[in-house]
Amino acid sequence: MTAEGARPPVLDVRDVTKVYGAGDTAVHALRGVSLTVAQGDYVAVMGASGSGKSTLMNILGCLDVPTGGRYLLAGTDVGRLDERRLAILRNRRIGFVFQSFNLIPRMSAQANVELPLAYGGVRAAERRRRAQAALREVGLADRARHEPNELSGGQQQRVAVARALVTAPTLLLADEPTGALDSASTADILGVFDRLSETGRTIVVITHEDEVAAHARRVVRLRDGRVVEDVRRVPEVAR
Amino acid sequence: MNPLEVLRFALRGLAADKLRSGLTTLGILIGVGAVILLVAVGNGSAEQVKKSIQRLGADSLTVSPSTSGGGGGRGGGFGGPPGMGGQSQQQRTGPRTQARDLTAADASALVGKAAPSVKSASPVVTSQSVTAGYSGTSVTINQFVGTTPSYFAAANKTVASGTPFTDADVTAGTKTAVLGSTVAEELFGQVDPLGKRIDVGGIRFTVAGVLKASGSSSSSFNDPDSIVVAPLSAVQATLTGYGGLNQVIVQATGADTVDAAQSEVTEILNQRHGITGSAAADFTVSSQASVQSAVGESTRTFTVLLAAVAAISLLVGGIGITNIMLVTVTERTREIGIRKAIGAPRGAILGQFVAEATVLSLIGGVLGVLVGVVGSRFTIVGVKPVLVPSSIVLALGVSVAIGLFFGGYPANRAAKLRPIEALRHE
Structure with a gap:
């Protein structure tokens, strides 16, 4: 499953480096990472803490800029975009799932899911329809009116997944999505990811849990800011 | 992202902490109300003095020993x-x-x-x-x-x-x-x-x-x-x-x-x-006009003094808004990070916080006008206040301007945050 035809890969990371600080105290979080992810792939990025996987995630999600190297997202060179275009890119191309859910408090699940569409300028009626569809997809249609503090961790994370999906992004980016969940909720979320992968979504999951990585088709291992392993495997679909 | 949407986010933000929004509004309310009412009282006492001088008659002169x-x-x-x-x-x-x-x-x-x-x-x-x-x-x-x-x-x-x-x-x-x-x-x-x-x-x-x-x-x-x-x-x-x-x-x-x-x-x-x-x-001859201008001078000073006191309270209200907006921005840094991560453009964040501050000051201002106008119907310390329309316009205008300017600074700080920094904020 490499880049096929004229279609550019979803992710094309070329020799990206990231240095925090300067001089003697400089920390090299990434020391030249190259990675290509094709449309429809399901990749797990693994590594111990300090391996640079979170830094990579922030760069992939356009939340941070690399110190060196190039990063193309669906053929667009991210390094050349100004702040306004980056915001549009984050809005349309990327769906985020965070370890700590990052739902906005005191807003209903429905409103949280609608938020990216609101920033994308979608009309209210269309927004409501798509948000309901996304919530149905993660099996939470009956919880649309609940606020985050009325939902369990697993439910909150599913709302977050719905929010990430609702704009039909090119890339679904998840940073330790099951890190704060019990095993039942973990299975829920991984099940949602499996289904999404089957329908052709491109998913990149950052994790340190083998259980999560077991669902992916490809596992990339990072150590000390470098890719040390990149294997393709047959996913063992749970249940 | 249309302005109405931004306004809705702002209202939702304000509704999240009603007590705080209420108290901030109260600060502006008191400021605006005080400006209108005190200027009206000053104006009313000036009118009263003018009337009591007029009682002397327009055609009379007063001769008094110097x-x-x-x-x-x-x-x-x-x-x-x-x-x-x-x-x-x-x-x-x-x-x-x-x-x-x-x-x-x-x-x-x-x-x-x-x-x-x-x-x-x-x-x-x-x-x-x-x-x-x-x-x-x-x-x-x-x-x-x-x-x-x-x-x-x-x-x-x-x-x-x-x-x-x-x-x-x-x-x-x-x-x-x-x-x-x-x-x-x-x-x-x-x-x-x-x-x-x-x-x-x-x-x-x-x-x-x-x-x-x-x-x-x-x-x-x-x-x-x-x-x-x-x-x-x-x-x-x-x-x-x-x-x-x-x-x-x-x-x-x-x-x-x-x-x-x-x-x-x-x-x-x-x-x-x-x-x-x-x-x-060794004597002074004064006509009503000269007395009136002299007394008018002193009542004008009185009115300006009252207005200055009221303006200070309006300023304090404005500082209250700045303070609350700064706290709000700090408290909601993480929320700002989330919004930016899911693609909120800078203008939308800026607009939301400016709108929050402006709505606060506008509500406070309108209620203040209401209080000022209603309050001026009563007699205060023996003076029947007379409303000065320009003071209403001025006080309301100043309160909205305060919202825009004093709210603008924290809002700008919020909008300029890098998403990754905002998200790391605890």
Whole structure:
């Protein structure tokens, strides 16, 4: 499953480096990472803490800029975009799932899911329809009116997944999505990811849990800011 | 992302902490309300003073002994019915000849062929804070005035019941008095005061009439209706003694001859008091216009002072908004990070926080206008406030501007945050 035809890969990371600080105290979080992810792939990025996987995630999600190297997202060179275009890119191309859910408090699940569409300028009626569809997809249609503090961790994370999906992004980016969940909720979320992968979504999951990585088709291992392993495997679909 | 959407986010943000939003609004409310109300009170008291001066009549002049000179021997202090502190017409620098009192002879000299514009001149002696009694009740009268009958017309006093005293009474020194409405009411209540005798420092005055209420200012201080008018000779004999007059009230033949009357009066008195060339006059002739401008000046200062105090409270309200917005931005840094991560453009974040601040100040401002307008319907410390429309517009405008500018700084700080920094914020 490499880049096929004229279609550019979803992710094309070329020799990206990231240095925090300067001089003697400089920390090299990434020391030249190259990675290509094709449309429809399901990749797990693994590594111990300090391996640079979170830094990579922030760069992939356009939340941070690399110190060196190039990063193309669906053929667009991210390094050349100004702040306004980056915001549009984050809005349309990327769906985020965070370890700590990052739902906005005191807003209903429905409103949280609608938020990216609101920033994308979608009309209210269309927004409501798509948000309901996304919530149905993660099996939470009956919880649309609940606020985050009325939902369990697993439910909150599913709302977050719905929010990430609702704009039909090119890339679904998840940073330790099951890190704060019990095993039942973990299975829920991984099940949602499996289904999404089957329908052709491109998913990149950052994790340190083998259980999560077991669902992916490809596992990339990072150590000390470098890719040390990149294997393709047959996913063992749970249940 | 349309503006309506941004506004909705802002309202939702405000609704999230109702107590805080309410208190912040209250700060602006008090500021705006205070500006409107205090300016209205200042304006109202200015109008009131203007009215009480107008009561003197548009065609009257007041001659009073110059207060800076030594014409001693006066009993009741300076001043009389509102009319002190007028602009001096004859104040010159230079050596003063021996100052002379104003006398009844001066007053009568002002009427005649030498002064065709003068209709009447009433000599006035005043005794202040006189206690009068009637059958066990006693009241303090602000002004006990001794004068001639022409005073009633010149000072714009109308007799409501009974009759004013006559020139014969003045000549004979009859102890008869015309009471101001406040005095009559406080002394007699429901009893008809006509013909009754009141006791003033052991001397009995027969009540000949009661004045019509001037209809303003119910405050006990400076009540124009707390007055008793009696014949000049009787008051001099009993209360003030035969020193100089406190005032001469001159009535011109018409409103348009006031200026002519003023110069005639000045000329006659200069002659009689032997004031020539550079010598400073020992009297002051002031017209209503000059008194009005002098008093207007002081009430304007008063209004500006009140407005300044109110403006400070409005400023404090504005600082409150800045403070709350800064706290809000800090508290919601993570939320801002989330919003940015899912693609909120900078303008949307900026707009949301500016809108929050503006909505707060606008609600506070509108409620403040409401409070100010409603509050000005009541009489405050004896003053009936008069709304100044420009103060409403100004206060509301300032409150909205405060929201925009003071809210803009925290909002800009929020919008400039890098998403990754905002997300890491705990």
